[in-house]
Amino acid sequence: MFRIEKLVYRVDSFQLGPLSLELKKGEFYTIMGPSGAGKSVLLELISGLRREKQGTVIIAGADSSNLPPERRRVGMVFQKNLLFPHLTVFDNIAFGLRVKKLPESLVRQKIKKIAELTGISHLLYRSVHGLSGGESQRIALARALVTDPVLLLLDEPFNALDRTAREELRGELRRIQKQLDVTTIFVTHDFEEAAVLSDRIGVLINGQIVQEGSPGDILQKPATWEVARLVGYSNIISGYVKRSGETGVFCSGDINIPVNTDIPEGPAIVFIRPEGIYRITGKGTEAVVEEVAECPGYTRIVYRLAHTALVSKESWMGNKTVNTGQRVEISIDPRFVHVVPQKDGNTLGVFEYIGDNVKTDIKVAPYSTIS
Amino acid sequence: MSLTSKNGVVGVSLLSREKLLTGIFAGVGALIVIFLVIPLAKLVAANTPQVLLETAREKEVMQSIGLTFRAALYATLIATLTGVPLAYLLARRHFPGKSVISAFVDLPMIIPHTAAGVALLFVFGKRFFAGRFFSSLGIHFVGDVPGIVIAMLFVSAPFLINQVREGFSLLDPNLEKAARILGASPWQVFWKVSLPLVKRHIASGMLMMWARGISEFGAVVVLAYHPMTAPVLVYERFESYGLAYARPVATVLILLTLVVFIGMRIIVWREKKNVPH
Structure with missing residues (x-):
C-alpha cells in the first residue's frame, strides 16, 4: 500500500x-x-x-x-x-x-x-x-x-x-x-x-x-532510554546486570532488581515508571522526601536515595500525604520496571540516571536538532 | 495605580505618564502635519471658485491633466505586468544576485530624476538602439507620449514592485504548500492562492505608483516638454507668467488627483475589510 x-x-x-x-x-x-x-x-x-x-x-x-x-x-x-x-x-x-x-x-x-x-x-x-x-x-x-x-x-x-x-x-x-x-x-x-x-x-x-x-x-518494552523517556518512564538509571545461573539481578548504587533470563550479564539500563514506586514500612529502601506536589489525580513525590533520586506518582486514592524532609522506606513494583542491556545507541554512563525534572548534576544526552 | 519613587515623593500614576507621552508626541507630530497641510490649504484657498471653474474649462489644462492621468496609468499597467512576477521571485526564491537586483529596483528612487531622464534619453533617443528599433515600429519617445510613459515607469515602478514584494513576503509559504498537496500545479497555486491573497498589496502598489507617476516632473521634462503633462504645464505657467497663473492650474491638478486617489483608497479599503490578512 x-x-x-x-x-x-x-x-x-x-x-x-x-x-x-x-x-x-x-x-x-x-x-x-x-x-x-x-x-x-x-x-x-x-x-x-x-x-x-x-x-x-x-x-x-x-x-x-x-x-x-x-x-x-x-x-x-x-x-x-x-x-x-x-x-x-x-x-x-x-x-x-x-x-x-x-x-x-x-x-x-x-x-x-x-x-x-x-x-x-x-x-x-x-x-x-x-x-x-x-x-x-x-x-x-x-x-x-x-x-x-x-x-x-x-x-x-x-x-x-x-x-x-x-x-x-x-x-x-x-x-x-x-x-x-x-x-x-x-x-x-x-x-x-x-x-x-x-x-x-x-x-x-x-x-x-x-x-x-x-x-x-x-x-511495556521501550527499546532505548530515549523511547522510555518519551513514553513516561520518569526514572532511567544505568547499572549492571550480574548473572549466576538462571537468576540475574540488575544493580545500581541504590537499586537491586531481579531480571529476566534474556538479559545478558553486562552494563544495562533500568526504566521505572513513576506509578511503580510506593512506600512501605519495613524491608524497604530508605529515602528522604525531597519534593511533594499535588497534581490533578495524583501526588508527585521525589525521593532522594544515596546515589539517585526517584520520581513517583502516588494516586490520590490512598491519600497518605507526606512532607518534605520526611524519612520513609520505598519499594518498586516490578510490573512497572523494564531493563534493557546497554548497546550502541543506548548507553548511559556508569550509575548515570535521568529523572523527570529532577535537578541533578548528571547530563542528559541532547537530541540533535533540525530547523 | 500610583508609584512612589525612591526619594519618597509620590510619582505620577502610570496612566498620566502615558498621557504625558501622548501629549508630547501629539504636539511634535502636529508640527509636521501643519507643515504638510498649510501650503496646500493656502494654495487651494487662494483661488476664487470662478477662477478654478474657468481654469477647469480651459482646454489646455484639461488636456494636460488627461494626458498625465493616462500616461501614468499606462506606466502602471506595464509595471504591473512585469513587476508582479519579479516581486514574486524576489519574495519567494533564492538566487545569486538577488540583492543586486533588489538594489537596482530601488535605484530610481534615489537618483535625481532629471538624471534618470537623461539616462533614458541615452537608450530611447532616436540615435540609440532601442529608440531606433521602436522608431521603425512608429513609436517615438522624444517629445511624444511614449516618452512620458517610460519616464514615469522608470521613476515610479519601484513603489509598485516593493509594495507587491512585501505582500508576497507576508504570505505564509505553507499556504502555497497546502495548495500543492491538494493537487494544484505551481501555476494554479499562483493564480488561485498567492495572487488573490496579495491583491490588496498589488492594488495599493498600483495606486502609489500611479500617483507618483502623475507628479513626476524631472524625468518627464527631459524626454518630452511637449505634449505637456500637468506638472510641466504648472512649471511653464510659473516661468512664463508668474505665480498668479500657475496657481489655479496647480490647484485643479491637486484637487483632481485627490479625488481619484481618495476614491481608489476607499475601494482598496473596502477590499481589505472583506479579506482580512
Missing part, C-alpha cells in the same frame, strides 16, 4: 534515515518523536514538498519518488491552521476538487458527504475567519479527505488546540479514518495521543526509527 525504502535525506549536519517503512491499507501509523527528530521533514518527503536524495517512496503501488506533490494523491493536515483566508469554508474544501476541474455538481455532492462525516455541515457557508481551532482543523481534515487521497498525512494536527477540543477531535479522527479506511501517517510527540489513535507506532529519534510496534509493545 505505502512503502518507503532506504530513504536518506540530509540537511546541514542532520541526517534522516536510512529509513524504511511499510504500511498496510487502512493502517493508522504514528511517527512519534521529540521535536527535532525529523518528523515533519519525513512527512514533507512523503508528500513531495521535499525531494529525497536517496531511496524510494512508493504510494499505492506506484513509485512516487520523482512526482511533484500535486501528483502524489496524498492529503495533509498541518499543525497550523492553513485554510485559505480568501475563501469560504465551502470553497476551501472545494479547492482540491476544482483544481482537478471536477464538474460543480460532483463537487457539491462530495462536499456534502464529507461535511456530514466531519461534522461541519453548519459551517460550509461561513468565512474562515472567527472559527474555533477545533472547527478549523475539522475543515482542514475535510479539505484533505474530500479529494480521496490514498494516503493521509497528519502533522501534529491537534497541537494548537486546547485539551477538550483535542480529546474530542482525537476520537472523531479515529472514527472517520476507520470509516473511510484511509491509510494514515500521524506525527506527534505525545505518546498518549499516539496510543489512543494508532495501530502501530514508530519512534523516530535523531532521524532514525529506533523502535516500531503496537502502542502496548512500546509502552
Whole structure:
C-alpha cells in the first residue's frame, strides 16, 4: 500500500534515515518523536514538498519518488491552521476538487458527504475567519479527505488546540479514518495521543526509527532510554546486570532488581515508571522526601536515595500525604520496571540516571536538532 | 495605580505618564502635519471658485491633466505586468544576485530624476538602439507620449514592485504548500492562492505608483516638454507668467488627483475589510 525504502535525506549536519517503512491499507501509523527528530521533514518527503536524495517512496503501488506533490494523491493536515483566508469554508474544501476541474455538481455532492462525516455541515457557508481551532482543523481534515487521497498525512494536527477540543477531535479522527479506511501517517510527540489513535507506532529519534510496534509493545518494552523517556518512564538509571545461573539481578548504587533470563550479564539500563514506586514500612529502601506536589489525580513525590533520586506518582486514592524532609522506606513494583542491556545507541554512563525534572548534576544526552 | 519613587515623593500614576507621552508626541507630530497641510490649504484657498471653474474649462489644462492621468496609468499597467512576477521571485526564491537586483529596483528612487531622464534619453533617443528599433515600429519617445510613459515607469515602478514584494513576503509559504498537496500545479497555486491573497498589496502598489507617476516632473521634462503633462504645464505657467497663473492650474491638478486617489483608497479599503490578512 505505502512503502518507503532506504530513504536518506540530509540537511546541514542532520541526517534522516536510512529509513524504511511499510504500511498496510487502512493502517493508522504514528511517527512519534521529540521535536527535532525529523518528523515533519519525513512527512514533507512523503508528500513531495521535499525531494529525497536517496531511496524510494512508493504510494499505492506506484513509485512516487520523482512526482511533484500535486501528483502524489496524498492529503495533509498541518499543525497550523492553513485554510485559505480568501475563501469560504465551502470553497476551501472545494479547492482540491476544482483544481482537478471536477464538474460543480460532483463537487457539491462530495462536499456534502464529507461535511456530514466531519461534522461541519453548519459551517460550509461561513468565512474562515472567527472559527474555533477545533472547527478549523475539522475543515482542514475535510479539505484533505474530500479529494480521496490514498494516503493521509497528519502533522501534529491537534497541537494548537486546547485539551477538550483535542480529546474530542482525537476520537472523531479515529472514527472517520476507520470509516473511510484511509491509510494514515500521524506525527506527534505525545505518546498518549499516539496510543489512543494508532495501530502501530514508530519512534523516530535523531532521524532514525529506533523502535516500531503496537502502542502496548512500546509502552511495556521501550527499546532505548530515549523511547522510555518519551513514553513516561520518569526514572532511567544505568547499572549492571550480574548473572549466576538462571537468576540475574540488575544493580545500581541504590537499586537491586531481579531480571529476566534474556538479559545478558553486562552494563544495562533500568526504566521505572513513576506509578511503580510506593512506600512501605519495613524491608524497604530508605529515602528522604525531597519534593511533594499535588497534581490533578495524583501526588508527585521525589525521593532522594544515596546515589539517585526517584520520581513517583502516588494516586490520590490512598491519600497518605507526606512532607518534605520526611524519612520513609520505598519499594518498586516490578510490573512497572523494564531493563534493557546497554548497546550502541543506548548507553548511559556508569550509575548515570535521568529523572523527570529532577535537578541533578548528571547530563542528559541532547537530541540533535533540525530547523 | 500610583508609584512612589525612591526619594519618597509620590510619582505620577502610570496612566498620566502615558498621557504625558501622548501629549508630547501629539504636539511634535502636529508640527509636521501643519507643515504638510498649510501650503496646500493656502494654495487651494487662494483661488476664487470662478477662477478654478474657468481654469477647469480651459482646454489646455484639461488636456494636460488627461494626458498625465493616462500616461501614468499606462506606466502602471506595464509595471504591473512585469513587476508582479519579479516581486514574486524576489519574495519567494533564492538566487545569486538577488540583492543586486533588489538594489537596482530601488535605484530610481534615489537618483535625481532629471538624471534618470537623461539616462533614458541615452537608450530611447532616436540615435540609440532601442529608440531606433521602436522608431521603425512608429513609436517615438522624444517629445511624444511614449516618452512620458517610460519616464514615469522608470521613476515610479519601484513603489509598485516593493509594495507587491512585501505582500508576497507576508504570505505564509505553507499556504502555497497546502495548495500543492491538494493537487494544484505551481501555476494554479499562483493564480488561485498567492495572487488573490496579495491583491490588496498589488492594488495599493498600483495606486502609489500611479500617483507618483502623475507628479513626476524631472524625468518627464527631459524626454518630452511637449505634449505637456500637468506638472510641466504648472512649471511653464510659473516661468512664463508668474505665480498668479500657475496657481489655479496647480490647484485643479491637486484637487483632481485627490479625488481619484481618495476614491481608489476607499475601494482598496473596502477590499481589505472583506479579506482580512
